[in-house]
Amino acid sequence: MSLVIPSELVQASGLSEAELLQELVLLLFGREQLSLGKASHVLGITQLEFQALLASHNLYIHYDVEDLHEDVENLRELGLL
Numbered sequence: 001m002s003l004v005i006p007s008e009l010v011q012a013s014g015l016s017e018a019e020l021l022q023e024l025v026l027l028l029f030g031r032e033q034l035s036l037g038k039a040s041h042v043l044g045i046t047q048l049e050f051q052a053l054l055a056s057h058n059l060y061i062h063y064d065v066e067d068l069h070e071d072v073e074n075l076r077e078l079g080l081l
Contacts, residue, residue: 022053030059 027035040050
């Protein structure tokens with residue numbers, strides 16, 4: 001699916017098309033509507049680059065206590081803990 005954004009909106013925003021796409025992706029990621037992987041894919045950058053982009057906008061990856069427990073369990077299963 002393609003989304004057509006009127007040139008008037010792009011002009012009014014004062015952003016380039018790429019910057020406007022980046023802002024949209026950051027907004028959707030911040031609202032937890034895009035995953036880290038999907039967001040970085042849409043922007044054509046690595047997940048590490050996307051994390052740096054998040055940090056530059058004072059945003060951070062979604063990682064809660066449940067994620068931590070899951071990671072610890074996975075490391076135990078792999079014999080790394």
